[in-house]
Amino acid sequence: MAIQFIVNGKPQSVDVPPNMPLLWVLRDTLGMTGTKFGCGMALCGACTVHLEGEAIRSCITPVSGVAGKKITTIEGLSPDRSHPVQRAWIEVDVPQCGYCQSGQIMSAAALLAQNAKPSDSDIDDAMKGNICRCGTYQRIRQAVHRAAELHKASAKPSRLEGTEDALNEQAVEVGGAA
Amino acid sequence: MSAGTTTGMNRRGFLKTSAAGAASLIVGFYLPGRFEALAATPAGAEPASLNAWMLISPDDSVKIMIDKSEMGQGILTALCMIAAEELDCDWKKIHTEFAPAAKEYFNPAFGMQGTGGSSSVRSSWDPMRKAGAAARDMLLQAAATQWKVDKSACRTENGVIYHDATKRKLTYGNVAAAAAMLPVPQDVPLKDPKQYRIVGKPTKRLDTPDKVNGRAEFGIDVRRPEMLYAMVLRCPVFGGKVASFDATKAKAVPGVKNVVEISRGIAVVADNTWSAMQGRRALDVKWDEGPNANASSESISQLYADQMSKPGAEARKEGDAASALAGAAQKIEAVYEVPYLAHATMEPINCTADVRADRVDVWAPTQFQTMAQGMAAKSSGLKPENAFIHTTYLGGGFGRKAGTDFVIEAVETSKAIGKPVKLTWSREDDMQHDYYRPASYAKLAAGIGADGWPVAWTTRVACSSIMEAWFPGSTKNNLDPTSVEGVATLPYSIPNIYVDYVRTEPGIPVGFWRSVGASQNGFFSECFMDELAVAGKKDPYEFRRRLLDKAPRLHGVLELAAQKAGWDKPLAAGRYRGIAVLEAFQSYAAQVVEISVDRKARTVKVHRVVCAVDVGRVVNPANIVMQSESAIVYGLSSGLYGAITIAKGRVEQTNFNNYQVLRMDAMPVIETYIVPSEEKPTGAGELAVPPLVPALCNAIFAATGKRIRRLPIRAEDLA
Numbered sequence: 001m002a003i004q005f006i007v008n009g010k011p012q013s014v015d016v017p018p019n020m021p022l023l024w025v026l027r028d029t030l031g032m033t034g035t036k037f038g039c040g041m042a043l044c045g046a047c048t049v050h051l052e053g054e055a056i057r058s059c060i061t062p063v064s065g066v067a068g069k070k071i072t073t074i075e076g077l078s079p080d081r082s083h084p085v086q087r088a089w090i091e092v093d094v095p096q097c098g099y100c101q102s103g104q105i106m107s108a109a110a111l112l113a114q115n116a117k118p119s120d121s122d123i124d125d126a127m128k129g130n131i132c133r134c135g136t137y138q139r140i141r142q143a144v145h146r147a148a149e150l151h152k153a154s155a156k157p158s159r160l161e162g163t164e165d166a167l168n169e170q171a172v173e174v175g176g177a178a
Numbered sequence: 179m180s181a182g183t184t185t186g187m188n189r190r191g192f193l194k195t196s197a198a199g200a201a202s203l204i205v206g207f208y209l210p211g212r213f214e215a216l217a218a219t220p221a222g223a224e225p226a227s228l229n230a231w232m233l234i235s236p237d238d239s240v241k242i243m244i245d246k247s248e249m250g251q252g253i254l255t256a257l258c259m260i261a262a263e264e265l266d267c268d269w270k271k272i273h274t275e276f277a278p279a280a281k282e283y284f285n286p287a288f289g290m291q292g293t294g295g296s297s298s299v300r301s302s303w304d305p306m307r308k309a310g311a312a313a314r315d316m317l318l319q320a321a322a323t324q325w326k327v328d329k330s331a332c333r334t335e336n337g338v339i340y341h342d343a344t345k346r347k348l349t350y351g352n353v354a355a356a357a358a359m360l361p362v363p364q365d366v367p368l369k370d371p372k373q374y375r376i377v378g379k380p381t382k383r384l385d386t387p388d389k390v391n392g393r394a395e396f397g398i399d400v401r402r403p404e405m406l407y408a409m410v411l412r413c414p415v416f417g418g419k420v421a422s423f424d425a426t427k428a429k430a431v432p433g434v435k436n437v438v439e440i441s442r443g444i445a446v447v448a449d450n451t452w453s454a455m456q457g458r459r460a461l462d463v464k465w466d467e468g469p470n471a472n473a474s475s476e477s478i479s480q481l482y483a484d485q486m487s488k489p490g491a492e493a494r495k496e497g498d499a500a501s502a503l504a505g506a507a508q509k510i511e512a513v514y515e516v517p518y519l520a521h522a523t524m525e526p527i528n529c530t531a532d533v534r535a536d537r538v539d540v541w542a543p544t545q546f547q548t549m550a551q552g553m554a555a556k557s558s559g560l561k562p563e564n565a566f567i568h569t570t571y572l573g574g575g576f577g578r579k580a581g582t583d584f585v586i587e588a589v590e591t592s593k594a595i596g597k598p599v600k601l602t603w604s605r606e607d608d609m610q611h612d613y614y615r616p617a618s619y620a621k622l623a624a625g626i627g628a629d630g631w632p633v634a635w636t637t638r639v640a641c642s643s644i645m646e647a648w649f650p651g652s653t654k655n656n657l658d659p660t661s662v663e664g665v666a667t668l669p670y671s672i673p674n675i676y677v678d679y680v681r682t683e684p685g686i687p688v689g690f691w692r693s694v695g696a697s698q699n700g701f702f703s704e705c706f707m708d709e710l711a712v713a714g715k716k717d718p719y720e721f722r723r724r725l726l727d728k729a730p731r732l733h734g735v736l737e738l739a740a741q742k743a744g745w746d747k748p749l750a751a752g753r754y755r756g757i758a759v760l761e762a763f764q765s766y767a768a769q770v771v772e773i774s775v776d777r778k779a780r781t782v783k784v785h786r787v788v789c790a791v792d793v794g795r796v797v798n799p800a801n802i803v804m805q806s807e808s809a810i811v812y813g814l815s816s817g818l819y820g821a822i823t824i825a826k827g828r829v830e831q832t833n834f835n836n837y838q839v840l841r842m843d844a845m846p847v848i849e850t851y852i853v854p855s856e857e858k859p860t861g862a863g864e865l866a867v868p869p870l871v872p873a874l875c876n877a878i879f880a881a882t883g884k885r886i887r888r889l890p891i892r893a894e895d896l897a
Contacts, residue, residue, distance in 0.1 A: 017432055020452045028407065028450035033399035034392015036573070037451075038524055039605040043834040046524060074392035086390045093382045093800065096808060097250030098389030099396060099524040099573025124843040131834060133524045133574050134250040135811025136804075137845040 005066045007032070008076025018064035023047045025063045026073060034074040034102050038131070045130030048103035048110075049073045055110035057129075074102035077109060084154065085109045088147035096134035104130045108144050117148050226358035228313035230282040231306065232261060238337055238351035240267045242274050245283035246302065247293040247545045248385060249523075249575030250808070251863040252801035255383045256299055257306060259797055263376045264310030264369060267350060268337035274384065279547035279567040290548035294580055294690060296763035296861025299797055303859050311366040313357075320357035321348045371795070371856065380800035385571070397543030397570040400530040402598040406435055408591045409454040409602060411461055412443035412611055415827035416686055417468040420444060427460040437461070440590040442583065447595055451602050470685040470827040475617070478684040478824065479515065482619030485640040486513075490678035491657035493639075493666040497674035502634035506625025510713050512706055514622065514887045516698040518822035519615035519691055520837060525573020526608050529588035532598035537564045538589060543572040545580040553582040557589035576812070577690030581613055609837055610829040613689025614822055616641040618698045620665070622706045625674075630714030632725070634674040637665050637702065642688045643681050644695075656681050660690075664699030664868060667761060669732050670707070670725035686824060692812055693867035696762045700868030701875070701889065704758035708876040709885065718876060719745050719757050731792050732759050734853050735768040738790035742851050743770035753785065756876025758869040765865040766792040766853075769810070771873040772846075775881040780893035782878060784814060784846040789866055791850065794857035805862040806850040813870030814846075815839040820890050 002013045007030065014029050021040075026032045026049070035058055038046030042057035049058045050072040077083045081090065085108045088094075095101045104127070111118055111126035118126065123144050132140070225233035225241055233241040242261050248254040258272050277283045279291055286305075287297035314334055321339040322329040325346060332341050337350045371377070388394040413419055425437035428446055433453025438445050444461060448454040503509060530541040531554070538558040544550040547567045554565040572579055588601040603611075618641035625634035643658035653659075657679055659666070666677045691697060711721035719740050726733040736759045740746075749755060752774045759768035772786040789806045796802055819838035823830045831837040850866075875886040878895065886895050 016450070017452075020450075024450055024452040027399075028452070031401060032392075033395075033401070036396075036524075037398065037526060037602070039834050041605070041833055041835070044524070044605075077391070081387060081391050089390045090386055093386055093804075095250075095383070095386055095389035096252070096804060097248075097524065097572060097574045098385065098394050101389050102392050105390060128841045128843040131524065131839055131841060133522060133576075133812070133815075133839060135808040135840070137811065137840075137842045138807055138848055139804075140842065141845070 003063050003067050005068060006070045008072060014063065016063060019062045021059050022049070022061045022063050022066055022071070023058040026058060032073055032075055036099055036102055038100065038103070043131075044100070045103040045107060046100050048106040048130065050106060050110060053110070053113060055107050074106060077105065083109060084147040084150040085112065085143070087150055088143040092139050092143040092146055094136050094139045094143050096136055100130060100132045104132065104140055108140070108147060111144065112147055112151055116151060118144060226354035228316055228354070228358055229309045229362065231309050232265060232313045234350050234354035236351045236354070238268065238349045239271050239273060240265070240337070240350070242272055243277040244274050245277040245291065246285070246298045247543075247569055247572050247575060247579070248276075249293070249543075249545065249572035249579065251298070251805060252383060252798065253293070253298045254385055255381060256797045256801060257302055258384060259376050259381055260303060260306040261310045263374055264307045265314050266334045266336065269376065271337060272384065276569040279551040279565075284548070290546065292546035292548060292580065293575070294545055294577060296765065296864045298861060300764065300858070300860050307368050308366070311368050312363050315363050315366045316357040316360045317350050317353055319360055320353035324348065324353065324356065377797050378795070378799070381798050382800070394571050396525050396573045397530070397541060398525055398528040398573070398602060400541040400570060400600060402530060402532060402541075405530065405598040405600055406447045406449060406595065407451045407454045407602065408445050408447045408588070408599045409451070409458045409604070410440065410443045410445045410587050410591070411458050411463060412607070413465045413467065414610065415465065415467040415471050416473075417470045418465050418827070419468065421464040421466040423464065424462040427462060428457040431457040431460050433457070436595050438591060438594040440587060440594065442587055445587065445591040445594070445601075447591065447599060455604065467827060473685055473827045474825050475517065475823040478617055478686070479619065481684055482515070482617070482640040482682055485680040485682050486619070486621045486638055488680055490638055490640075490680035491655050492678050493657055493659075493662040494668070494675055494677040499634045499636045499674040499676035502674035503623060503625040503636065506633050507628040508626040508713060509623065510626070510709060511621070511623045512709060512885070512887055514620045514702045514705065516618050516701060516889045517820070518617045518686060518824070519816055519820045520609050520612045520822050520831070521574070521576040521578035521691055522608065522834075522837060522839060523572070523574030523576060523578055526605055527578070527584045527603035528601055529584040530598065530600040531585070531588035531592040533558045533589055533593040536560070537566060539566045539568065540585055540589065541568045541570060542585060543570050543575070543579050544585070545572070545575050545577070546582070549580070549582050550585045553585045554589050557586045558593055576692040577694070578612060580690055583611075605834070606832045609822070609831050609833065612822075613687045615691030615697060616644065616661070616688040617684075617686070618661075620699070620702045622702060624706070624710050626710060626714050630716055632670070632672045632710050632714070635668060635672045636676045638678050638680065639665065639699065640680040640682045641698075642683050642686070644688050644690060646681070647688055660695040662695060662699060664696035664760060664762070665703045668703055669729040669761060670722070671727055672725065692809070693762055693864040696760060696868040697816070700758070700760045700762075701871045704760060704869065704872030705875050705885070705887070708756070708872070708879065722757070722759055726759070731766045731853075732761060732768070735759060735766045735790040735792050738851050738853055739768035739770050739788050742790065742849060743772070743788040745770065754877050754881035756873045756878070756880055758873035758876060760868045762865050762868055764860040765794070765862060767806075767865045767869050769866070769869040769873045771870065771877045773874065773877045773881065775878060775896055777882065777897055780896045782818075782891065782896055784844070784874065787846050787848045787870070789848065789850045790853065791862065791865060792853040792855055793862045793865065794855050794859045796852055796855075797859055799852060802852055802862045803850045806866040807848045809864060809866035810848050810870050811840050811845070813867045814844070814874070817871035817874050817889060817891055818844070
């Protein structure tokens with residue numbers, strides 16, 4: 001039976017086993033490969049996406065669990081790398097191999113959505129579930145602080161919330177047409 | 179900026195060989211219309227190839243062919259910097275493409291196309307500069323010919339050619355097609371480094387924009403029309419094989435399309451990765467576990483210990499160490515030991531293969547294109563010239579992706595089922611079927627004179643030979659230099675030195691792990707040096723500094739690290755520090771690690787690592803800093819947590835829960851300092867791994883008085 005949910009504002013309907021993790025639905029069924037496979041056990045964070053704005057590990061989330069809900073992946077964080085976290089990541093030149101960075105960015109974006117000015121220890125708590133074997137942690141820390149500044153300095157009331165609102169509007173529109 | 183990297187190849191890339199490149203052409207690589215990048219190119223706008231690395235389009239965009247694998251070490255950007263410096267093109271108009279497997283792209287360090295041994299900048303520095311200079315000369319000549327003026331009256335600046343006398347100008351794109359028809363000039367003078375405007379400047383990575391929005395394509399992201407997904411079940415015991423299997427239940431799993439036996443195990447093929455995993459779980463297999471079924475970490479350690487009484491292959495001999503030891507005022511001895519280590523790249527091992535009657539295509543995160551090509555040919559039964567390697571971004575490499583095991587598995591599976599197949603390894607597969615950093619065992623002895631200075635040093639090392647495992651017959655007299663690098667290369671002025679190696683093969687697959695032999699031998703030698711300093715009642719820094727009187731570049735990094743760390747100043751209460759210095763791959767690094775130890779909780783916290791490096795002339799200082807941080811984190815993971823242990827011939831670790839790596843909450847502050855140098859540039863990707871663990875263990879000794887001679891660091895070491 002088909003399972004329906006919304007990815008980056010676009011309704012999706014997939015006919016897959018209900019226990020298939022969201023990660024593989026995104027990557028193999030929908031062809032959205034920005035979300036990465038790293039461990040399959042929620043140990044490394046490479047597969048992090050947002051479920052209704054909360055960071056989750058898609059590798060252990062059965063697709064049946066997201067039916068009717070809204071998912072945001074790295075591809076949908078912004079259309080043009082304009083999310084404060086992406087801007088900060090570019091400014092600080094965070095990635096090396098880059099493989100873990102989708103998950104790092106999604107975790108950081110979820111952190112900033114809840115905590116506009118995280119301390120180092122807030123960053124440790126929010127980001128320690130995301131492994132980077134290239135060891136980009138020092139720049140990740142710096143970039144999270146920078147993203148918080150960019151977020152605050154943004155001309156719009158809140159860039160992060162703005163993105164989320166735009167997503168909601170889009171979802172409603174598309175949902176209405178469906 | 180257009181920094182997108184596409185796979186695929188332009189035939190014209192092969193029509194012109196560079197001044198530095200080999201002359202052989204492999205025109206068979208080109209299949210018209212196959213690649214999207216070409217299909218999107220409007221007629222008549224095909225880029226002109228100035229040499230094997232540089233193609234310029236009428237719109238002035240410059241494509242640089244990247245013949246090294248980008249696995250996080252920043253080589254894509256470094257190669258573009260070197261090329262752009264001599265080509266004098268507009269940095270903002272550069273885009274890149276990963277090169278196919280071809281002789282033009284052989285790495286002179288290996289005689290093959292491949293990335294490793296921190297050799298990329300070292301080996302590309304001259305060819306890339308010469309190619310850039312020759313290409314610029316051709317562009318100048320083409321403009322001069324068009325203007326009917328002398329080339330010497332023209333100049334270039336940022337991708338534009340000027341004839342100042344007549345105030346005319348042409349862009350590189352305007353004349354590229356004409357330039358490409360010219361003969362490649364030989365021995366074009368290279369720039370004076372004083373005029374460099376790109377090399378030596380901190381430069382942002384060109385691959386960052388595609389790595390913040392999910393666009394960068396790693397091997398695991400490759401999708402081909404009609405592609406199926408495979409997972410392979412391998413014998414858990416090294417050297418074992420399939421005795422028999424029943425695929426009935428596996429084939430009943432929804433989505434599973436096929437189950438085939440291949441040389442390395444049983445491949446389950448499905449219409450998605452998840453179904454392939456479920457199908458694999460449902461396989462019923464009987465294994466022939468082979469001769470290693472009883473191997474254990476303990477038995478391997480004992481095997482090594484037994485070798486210590488046997489003479490090995492001589493790796494270094496200076497003076498008469500045995501006599502000097504016997505006559506020394508003080509003699510100290512120690513046994514050091516390290517376990518196997520997994521690479522644990524963030525991108526699990528994978529490979530996509532499409533075997534057809536007349537060609538085999540492989541998309542892979544490979545570090546060794548030539549070996550991948552050879553293995554794709556062998557496994558498909560086709561000729562190497564019909565094996566096409568499409569290198570993707572690598573989600574980490576660290577030496578692991580030099581292997582061809584994943585190429586063999588994907589090609590054999592695609593051949594068996596007659597469809598394109600993406601093979602993906604689980605994290606458990608990755609942990610349990612790696613080519614591990616060898617477990618190694620060493621006995622060290624030193625003689626110290628009455629004045630506290632060393633008079634003799636001996637080391638006997640026992641471990642597997644990586645070179646013999648990968649390139650049988652490549653070593654001489656049973657001496658694998660990689661097994662002793664970091665100790666046979668001892669840089670200190672000690673008059674009598676003897677180092678030998680007892681090759682010992684416990685049957686566990688081994689391979690190149692970031693910094694290779696220096697990763698363990700650096701631990702042995704730099705911790706033992708600390709033992710000598712303490713025995714001789716010397717400060718560990720002063721002790722090293724004085725004994726490095728004949729190693730000026732090591733002396734330089736040691737002094738810089740100590741100065742920046744404030745070695746001469748007291749530490750805050752509860753803080754301790756250790757120091758280590760090593761050469762690796764013709765580069766030099768010293769580190770000071772600052773820690774505190776909670777002896778009740780039996781934990782260590784690393785607060786700060788100061789790292790000084792000398793890599794010769796620096797291409798991208800920003801990247802040297804990144805690589806130092808990266809290597810320090812890699813070293814910390816190995817020292818604090820890293821152990822692959824063996825029981826019943828199997829690896830006991832499975833995933834990041836029992837093979838831990840450093841996380842954000844344990845990250846120290848890292849400071850990197852670069853020694854200015856005009857020596858030839860060398861590599862930085864591995865350099866900062868080896869000093870970290872000994873500097874850390876020396877700091878722990880300073881805190882606890884306990885010597886750590888076995889890795890990883892255990893709770894009882896901190897009590």
